[in-house]
Amino acid sequence: MSDDDAPVWTPGDPLLPVDSAPPGDPPPPIDAPPPFLGRWRNVYLALALTEATIIALLALLTILASGCAP
Amino acid sequence: MTALDWIVLCATTAVIVGWGIARYRGARTMDGYLRSGNSLRWPTIGLSVMATQASAITFLSVPGQAYEDGMRFIQFYFGLPLAMIVVSAVFVPIYYRLKVYTAYEYLESRFDLKVRLLGAGLFLVSRGLAAGITIYAPAILLSAILGWPLHLTIVGIGVVVLLYTVVGGSEAVSQTQRQQMVVILAGMVATGFVAFGKLPAGVGLGDAVSLAGALGRVNAVDASFTFHDRYNLWSGLTGGFFLALAYFGTDQSQVGRYLGGKSVTESRLGLLFNGVFKIPMQAAILFIGVLVFVFHVFVAPPVFWNGPALAAARASADGPAIAVLEDRWAGDVEARRQAATAFMDAEHTGDTSAQNAARAELTAAQGRMDETRTLAKAAIHAAVPTAETKDADYIFLSFALANLPKGLLGLLVAVILAAAMSAVSAELTALASTATMDYYRRLVRPDADKRHTVRVSRLFTLGWGLLALAFASFASLVDNLIQAVNILGSLFYGTVLGIFMVAFFVKRVGATAVFWAALVTEASVFACFLFTDIGYLWFNVIGCFGVVGLASLLQAAGGSRRRLNPGSGAAG
Incomplete structure (x- = not known):
């Protein structure tokens, strides 16, 4: 069935036809907020972790170069 | 400089400037001239953002800073990647949604005209002064190499930068910055290898690090805390975060770079690219300064570098x-x-x-x-x-002149000129965009057509360029250029950032409250600068929280919500 053949939704109809709803979890409410930071969350997390690693390496370099290493 | 150096210098500079002019002299539309026609992909945006921040000062002043004070200046950049995340998540979508030419247009839609003019005005003052310092740095270099009077080299650099900025506009600036950044990175890597190769026989990389560490030059992270200390882990993470947030989120010279992106995704990726590579790049430049220091442990340095x-x-x-x-x-x-x-x-x-x-x-x-x-x-x-x-800015220059092989000195000079051109031209474009869109088109000729607007923008670019040349004459009064330009920014950025923070996150505060809060806070930041010894990075925190806190108090005291515009809050 092409998109043109799909039944037209009218107010009062369920948001999805009952037989096309995925099994398991109920569909989210229509005005639910997007997940925090959306699909970029993992990208931002990766950048924050990269930065933390760089700072840790610089701290290690500082300690080793100062001659204070145990 | 030898003939080979001159050939390398002239060829590199001519290719960059000529390419920018030839390809983008047709930038006659308002979108193309001011917003790069929304055509840029993320690698161009990322390199353009980096090149705008990395002026000639970075390559002349930062190694000198490491020579004198060690690597602790790197902590200044620790807040930058986190700021990139916030700008990417909060600022970019709002600017795109409102289709603004300048960041300050948003302030009018959220508050009113006077707040927009205040934000734009603070930017024009701070960036106009900083552009003068940005021109001064490469002028020192050319003056030292050619033996020409300093004011002559200031004018020479100003004319070259103005030529292709006025002709090409924002798109030429962004596109040529990509080439400039490639030249810059290649030149710095080559210089780093030469500095390492110049160490005496028997002194390896480990020895150099140990020696520099024993003399306090490998002090990249300092976890102790005082308000007076300019660079430590805490001032870098907090003050540096607010400074970077203000610079990348509200300074038109940066906003103009990523507003030219093809989409929100391209702009975000460009900013995150900067977040990943900025600290390693600055650490590498500082480390070159450390290598120069170790070199001069074995080869006698002059008592005074100027x-x-x-x-x-x-x-x-x-x-x-x-x-x-x-x-x-x-x-x-x-x-x-x-x-x-x-x-x-x-x-x-x-x-x-x-x-x-x-x-x-x-x-x-x-x-x-x-x-x-x-x-x-x-x-x-x-x-x-x-x-x-003040001689710290002459240290790296002296090393380069005395030690770089034929051809590489020419490339280094080309690097520094490229960095100067990219930073100054981005600043001039931003100053012209703001003056045109936030003042001229808003107050003088609201009915100006796009062709007229482009013509006026070119004239403003020229005008700001001439003013920057005048300011450059006073730059010799400052101690260290990289610090001077950041102190100047910190005097204004906190307040501007505070205005934007209120706009995004404190919906109940209206225009009048934020306007007066910004004025009082700006005066307070200047008072801190003049009468206390608080490290300058903290001015960004003081300015931001000052505006947010005071505006909230004023709004609560006034009780007026008339200026609210509830439809323009923060968006993810």
Whole structure:
């Protein structure tokens, strides 16, 4: 069935036809907020972790170069 | 410079400038001239954002900073990646949704005209002054190399930058910055290898790091906390975060770079690219300064790096006193060299007690050198009161002139010129965009068509360029250029950021409250600068929280919600 053949939704109809709803979890409410930071969350997390690693390496370099290493 | 250096310099510069002019002289539409026609992909945006921040000052001043003060300046950048995340998540979608040309247009839609004009005005003052300092740095370089008067090289650089900025506009700036950044990175990598190769035989990379560490130059992270200390982990993470947030989120010279992106995704990726590579790039440049320092542990440095000033002092009536200090300096340098050799010998043999003794002697010798240098600076100032006695920005330049092989010196000069052109042209474009869109088109000619607007933008670019040239004449008064430009920014950025923070996150505050809060906070930041010794990075925190807190208080006291515009809050 092409998109043109799909039944037209009218107010009062369920948001999805009952037989096309995925099994398991109920569909989210229509005005639910997007997940925090959306699909970029993992990208931002990766950048924050990269930065933390760089700072840790610089701290290690500082300690080793100062001659204070145990 | 040799003929080969000149060929490399002229060819590199001509290709970049010629390419920018030839390809983008047709930028006649308002979108193309001011917003790059929304055509840029993320690699161009990322490199353009980096090139805008990395001016010639970065390559002249930062290695000198490392030579004098070690690598601790790197902590200044620790807040930058986190700021990139916030700008990417909060600022970029809002600017795109409102289809603004300048960041300050948003302030009118959220508050009112007076807040927009205040934000734009604070930007114009701070960036207009900073553009002068940005032109000054490469002018020092050319003056030293060519032996031309400084004011002549300031004008020469200004004319080259103005030419292709006025002709090409924002798109030419962004596109040529990509080439400039490639040249810059190649030049710095080559210079780093040369600096390492110039170390004496038997001094490896590990020895250089140990030696520099023993003399306090590998102090990249300092976890101790004081408000007076300019660079430590905490001021970097907090003050640096607010400074970067203000710079990348509200400074039109940066906003203009990523507003030219093809989509929100392209702009975000460009900013995150900057977040990933900024700290490693700055650490590498600082490390070049550390290598130059280690080189001069074994090869005697001058007591004063500004050669013309030292020569003038020698030739003055105080010449004999200067000679005495230079003799004392030579003895101190030799003592440090011997202590350094003993330190490395002890390290190679693994003799810990000998190494500790050598470390103590090394530190003491460095202390005597610092003392002699302070005396020499005072003597030079007394001998030639008009001579510029701030010499940190001459350190890397002196090393390059004396040690880089044929051709590479030309490439380094091209690097510094490219960096100057990219930073100054981005600043001029941003100043012109703001003056045109936030003042001229808003107040003088709201009905101006797009062709007229582009013409006016070109005239503003020219005008700001000439003003920057005038400001550049005063830049010799500052101590260290990289610090000066950041102190200047920190005086204004916190307040501007505070205005945007209120706009995004404190929906109940209206225009009048934020306007007066910004004015009072700006005066308070200036008072902190003039009458306290608080490290300048904290001004960004004080300014931001000052505006947010005071505006909230004023709004609560006034109780008025008339200026609310609830449809324009923050978006993810």
